[in-house]
Amino acid sequence: MKSETRQEEIIRVAAKLFKKKGYSAVTMRDLAKEMGMKAASLYNHINSKQELLNSIILSIAEQFTEEMSNIKNSNSPTAQKLTDIVELHIKLASENTYGMASLNNDWMHLGDQLQHYLTLRNGYEDDFRDIIKKGIENKEIVNENPEIILFSMLTTLRSLYLWIPKKENLDINSLSKSLSQILIQGIDA
Amino acid sequence: MKSETRQEEIIRVAAKLFKKKGYSAVTMRDLAKEMGMKAASLYNHINSKQELLNSIILSIAEQFTEEMSNIKNSNSPTAQKLTDIVELHIKLASENTYGMASLNNDWMHLGDQLQHYLTLRNGYEDDFRDIIKKGIENKEIVNENPEIILFSMLTTLRSLYLWIPKKENLDINSLSKSLSQILIQGIDA
């Protein structure tokens, strides 16, 4: 595996700080200190603070969009599609807990990429909603308000980045199984 | 009903801006502009930006703590306690969608009140966890990992502030019923 470039390292450390304090509260001097250099030196590797946020958020958003399209176009039953979505969120959240924080909390500070991000996010939510609606039509899932189902699942999945790092020796497969179970079957005995 | 003081108005408007951009990205000049005055004039009514955040977050946190204690000490069955918690979140989130955003996203910028806030939050989560665990012991709810159940419910409830304002003519009772239903019974047909 190709080792991390200095630029990639800066992006990774930036995402870590953004998770802790939020984009606006992190200064380039904070970031430089964490990197063991002076703020001005960062600019040998990156172009701006703004660009750091852009690349952190959009690289993840694009992964979500691409994988969601695969799930949507498969011909699995609805419950399987929902389980796949759970697995997708767990995978991306555990690969990049820092970046997920920016995606969730600092997207409004995207500059020229804000519209692009919103387009991706809306597309993702539309696909998710369609899967739920089709599942209701086919009587594969219960006939509750699809907006509430979407909201409930999506917010749980979006918060995984907060929860995953607290669990040491996380088994992705078993978490994925348990969480799908709870989200789909409920918790009633 | 007693009409809003100027100080209360500033706190309310501040919370609105904090929701939109986050605490750190909102300047006192932004807040002043929204209030139709100059930044310095704000200080005739408030002591500091920090104190705005403190009072926004802690007033809500204290309400949660108090109401959770009532629910915990009632002798309702587990499913009813969980429904009560859902209702509590819906009530507080719809009364104060702005403040809930700060509570969720900007608590780390609390100054001298940070420890107090964390104590309240941990107490709240402990109570919630206890209710779930007792429900599992009494076989009132399914025997899944209580941490995952807690996480799943709590993150959904914590995100209500994002979702509630999007629904015009919101009926709190019917939302409360639907959401409890989905969280407890699941969505399987």
Add this chain to the structure above:
DNA sequence: TTGCTAGACTAACAAGTGTTAGTTAAAGAT
């Protein structure tokens, strides 16, 4: 009328902001 108060204002400060320019030292290429 006179005096007091509430609540706005202007001006300013010291500290911190992202970023640029120019310099320097070490490592790699010729």
Add this chain to the structure above:
DNA sequence: ATCTTTAACTAACACTTGTTAGTCTAGCAA
């Protein structure tokens, strides 16, 4: 050995930050 590139540095910039000090004016109490 000389040249070039990389990646650090110092110094500085123009601007923004939260906040304070001091002033002014309209409304009310005496």
